[in-house]
Amino acid sequence: MKSPIWQLTWRSLLNRRLTALLTVISVALAVALLLGVERLRHDARAGFASTISGTDLVVGARGGSVQLLLYSVFHIGNATNNVSWPSIERIAALPDVDWLVPLSLGDSHRGFRVVGTTAGFFEHYRHGRGQALRFADGQPFGGLFEAVVGAEVAARFGYRVGQRIVVSHGAGGTGFAEHDDKPFTIVGVLERSGTPVDRSVLVSLEGIEAIHVDWVGGARLPGVNIAAEHVRKFDLSPKSATAALVGLKSRVAVFRVQRQINNWSEEPLTAVLPGATLQELWNVVAVAERALLAVSALVVAVGLAGLVAVVIASLGERRRELAILRSLGASPGQVFRLLALESLLLSLAGCILGILLLSATVAAVGPWLESAHGLPLSADWPSLAEWRLLGAVLGAALLASLVPAWRAYRHSLADGMTIRI
Template sequence: MKFAVWHLTWRSLLNRRLTALLTVISVALAVALLLGVERLRHDARAGFASTISGTDLVVGARSGPVQLLLYSVFHIGNATNNVSWQSIEGIAALPDVDWVVPIALGDSHRGFRVVGTSTAYFEHYRYGRGHGLEFAAGQPFADIFDAVVGAEVAERFGYRVGQQIIVSHGAGEVSFAHHDDKPFTITGVLARTGTPVDRSVLVSLEGIEAIHVDWVGGARMPGVNIAAEHVRKFDLSPKSVTAALVGLKSRVAVFRVQRQINTWADEPLLAVLPGATLQELWGVIEIAERALLAVSALVVAVGLAGLVAVVIASLGERRRELAILRALGASPGQVFRLLALESAFLGLAGCILGIMLLSATVLVVGPWLEASYGLPLSAGWPTPAEWRLLGAVLAVALLASLVPGWRAYRYSLADGMTIRI
């Protein structure tokens, strides 16, 4: 008689559908975790790389390149020193420099960084593939006490154009020194970018100077309180800034300008290329990436081991079934293929369900991750790297399926028909 292996495999799985379903779910969870870690790693790297584009150099006080990039672009950490305004004007006057966007850090608003800058920030800042900043409402700041808030800041606190906000001294999560005598008025809300700009409050450099007119050494001067309406009489030209974004007329001159800034005579400065420094940053955390991926691979191995264990454990109950198949004319090779196909099918179903589970999770959790951490996750077909991981999982599942198949192959007809007491 003709032995229909595919049909019997399907019927056998249906007969044990609860066990098969639990096995598929365990494999799917492991596969979803593995692909999720790879998706998170890939999208995090792409998000970091697209945080700033179109900027040729980032300039700051001499320190480490990664540290400079972290505090100036990602607003992580603090600068070792400031850059004098005379140096910023000197850099802007270099023949190869097209534009300079100064950045002053050091204050915060309810845990979010306050960035002092010029209106050139809205014109020259680029992210992703050359996307510029867009306003969801309002317009750039025009007055000393105007402010523009990022999308996440506005969403977190429900800010709208026309509301007033208080800036706190210091960049910590909690501040006990507030510039409450000089509030800022929101004139614009930026559209979401998926970059640290979403978590920033942008004000003018003159505004930063204005709120510190009656402050010395990080504290308010005793007995001195200059009202907001009187502060305009003072010279509010910036004395120093934290860093600067520099754009060149031609990228051919980038190394020449970088050398000029790094050998600046007036003060020790550092100019870094954002793209090259990002690669250095990822080199630092590559070990952690690989460790996380290795842990996910171990979870998949445990899931596949559970699959093999379930199929092997069921062989003791199926000896009579297999013996009857042998008696009906099934060869040992056909019995081997029957058990191997069952395991391979469970592994394949687990991979497919894992992809579906990952896609559903990204659709549900993705917006929250982007809103909370500025980490956009792409929902779609697996990337080439994820397909390679899936291929590796299927290959291991196929190899694992040979174990129960070989055990079934070794069962003889007499062993299967023997009643053990």
């Protein structure tokens, strides 16, 4: 042969560029879906794991450990019961406890969670690799009706320090009565942390008590309206908390303190280790993850089957082309390599286009996913696991290409010289 096999392959693909382009797009969509599922799975795990660090125990009312972690740390779901304030104080006074940060959930602001806590939250809460929360503007709350908003809340509504906001009763987006007679003033805006704190409004526990001073059983008392300037005359000390984050003086004591809280005699409580409970969560969702990967793999298999079908279908049109190559001296092995190389190049182009398509999709919908659902997606270069998947796709494509290549190897000369009627 006068032309090298690579040049001949390239010219052959250019001659069938429309068919080749459609095949590449089909493979690219399948690869983008496969890598997208893998990246979503990996980034979701990394995002959940980096949400809280440095907290040894999370304490709440008796219930499931995964449920406790979800509603207290990730603000997913709601608590079935609260922890009484005397129990909170006794747990904080345990000899092995270094610090305790109570959390009070149940109210919202325009669809975002309102978290009642103490100033210790800004001191002790850690995320990622022990990173503390940082302020983009302002400072922690100190007054009764002062609030700190997360980065996403501030960005969504354009909030700045000094603005007033109104808290709604109930942890929902719409349809709840507002505490419009007792607005909060924003005194701080947090920097983005990639945690549920970004989508939270933080106020004091006394502030939560103040806005509910004229409420009973989740409803405003008929005919009673206590003005904001008069609520300080009432006892605003917290009566209960939804959960508490606990840090210990020594991690060696974590199991002893956990057992002590789980066997609490005053009321039924549950203390969980965040890391161990996250592992339980992964075990729960592992079936769904495998199912998504299996569906993605089937989509890739369909794309490769389409690739094989296109190459086999093109053999009918290339009967004489391949026969002429044979008659000019091309060996059956060279014809075999030609067909296999064409399929491999189409698959390689599909993988490259799939990576670019995934990067463009992540750049387009990543910020929305993070703000709306708290799922950060990285637009980084493919990870080692993604490269393995790409290698598996190329390996499967090479194996799939052997079918048309073998057929051309066996029948290229005789089939091409036979006149069909």
